[in-house]
Every structure is written in C-alpha cells, then in structure tokens.
Amino acid sequence: MSNVFISCSRWHIDFVRHLFDQLKDRNRDPWANWQDFSATADWLTEIYNGIEATDSFLFIISPDSVTSEICTLEIGHAANQNL
Numbered sequence: 001m002s003n004v005f006i007s008c009s010r011w012h013i014d015f016v017r018h019l020f021d022q023l024k025d026r027n028r029d030p031w032a033n034w035q036d037f038s039a040t041a042d043w044l045t046e047i048y049n050g051i052e053a054t055d056s057f058l059f060i061i062s063p064d065s066v067t068s069e070i071c072t073l074e075i076g077h078a079a080n081q082n083l
Contacts, residue, residue, distance in 0.1 A: 002031035005054040005083075007074040009064035016060060033074070048077050057083040 004023055008016045016032055023030040031050045047070075051057060057078040065071045 002050065002054045003028045004030045004056045004058050005051050005074075005078070006030055006032040006058050006060065007065070007071055007078070008032070008060035009062055009068050009071060011064045012060055012062055019060075033070070044073070047074060051077050051083065052081055054083070057081075 006016055006020065020030045020032055031054060033047050033050070051074060057074075059065065059071070059075060059078075
C-alpha cells in the first residue's frame, strides 16, 4: 500500500517525479498515475485501486490539472473514499 497517491496533469511529470523522489527520500511510499501500468491493463481500474489503497491523496493543482478529465475522475474517487 502506498502512503501518498499523487494526482496530476501529465504536463507536470518532471515536477511530480521530483516530488516523488523527495517523498521516497523521506521514507514515504508514493504512487503516481504514470507508473506501474501494463499495456493491456484497465488503467482506470488501476488508478482507482491505487487511490483505494493509499493513506493520502495529493492533488497537484495547475490550470491543466483542474481541467483534466482524468484528474476530475481521480478527485471524485478519492472523495468517495473519504480521502
């Protein structure tokens, strides 16, 4: 189980990779939606499973992320999980 699920726009991957590394350096177990997907995976189910298995949900706010359909789905699912 991850400690932190990171939701972000794909336009901010460099920032999220840096944040991801910083969290790992601080003994956290982050999960971001750019990792661990197989070519045949049901990616939305994997995202939802990642959200359900986490302790914390971190949304990277940007003009791109607030208009992202995927980020909206992730936030909605996190809210339904009371995160």
